[in-house]
Each structure stands twice: as C-alpha cells, then as structure tokens.
Amino acid sequence: MSDQVTVRYWAGARRAAGRDSELISARTLGELLTELSQRAELESVLAASSFLVDGVAATPGTTLEPGQIVDVLPPFAGG
Template sequence: MPARLTVRFFAGARAAAGGVSAEPAEATSLEELTQHLTDRHGERLGLVLKSASFLVDGLSCHDRRAPLPAGATIDVLPPFAGG
C-alpha cells in the first residue's frame, strides 16, 4: 500500500514542477514517486528527477527502491551549480 507523503521541491525542481513548492503524494518508493511526479508535472520535471538527490525526513536516500515510511517528507534537491 502506498505511503502518504509530503513532497517539497527546491530550486530547479520547483521551477520544473510549475512553481509548486510542496504537495501531497502517495508512493511506496522513490522510484514510484519519481514516476508519479513525472506523470503529474511532465517530462521537464522527469529530467530533473533523474539527477536529483532526495532527503527522506532529512536523511539522504540513495536507494530509489527502498520503502518509504508513511507520513514522510521527501525533499527533492536538483544538482546545484558549483557544488
């Protein structure tokens, strides 16, 4: 069963999501979440999500297939210039 999540977009991810800073979503993993967000906002965001980093409740998550905890906050951080 998908977990209810809060997704927060930062910098270029926010721009690619049409200026949305946060929204609710449901997904079992980051892999599923990225597909859901791409379907919702379009391929421009999909491209950003391919190279983005994700924080799950403030902790970096590199395994896009790991289960997401219910009620988690997911921060979408695109690559930043110069860093």
C-alpha cells in the same frame, strides 16, 4: 489520504514542478519517482536530482511511510 508523503521541491525542481510542495501517495521512492517522471517538465530534473527522506539520503528502493517528507534536490550551482 493517510498514505501520502510530502514532496518538497528545491531550486530548479521547484520551478519545474510549479510549486513548493505537494502530497503524493507512494510506497517507495522509486514508485514516487515513476509517478513524478510522467510530468514532462519534471522528468529531466528528477534524473539529475538527489533525494532525502526525512533528511536522510535515499535511493529508489527506500520504503516510504505515511507522513514522511521527501526532498527533491537538483544539482546546485556555485561553490
């Protein structure tokens, strides 16, 4: 579908999702998160993650355009 965005998972989010990335249809980041949160293995990871859309920090109200890249960044350990 042409209205899809690429979701890329990093670190713990990658482990929870069981993949590096996937294509998903969503009009806002909030809509995307609602869909992804239906997966039990991702729900808690998403609650603690931050999100970038094409490299820019995003909030649930951020509008998504077809072809954009959404990065799911869970908290990283270390210093």
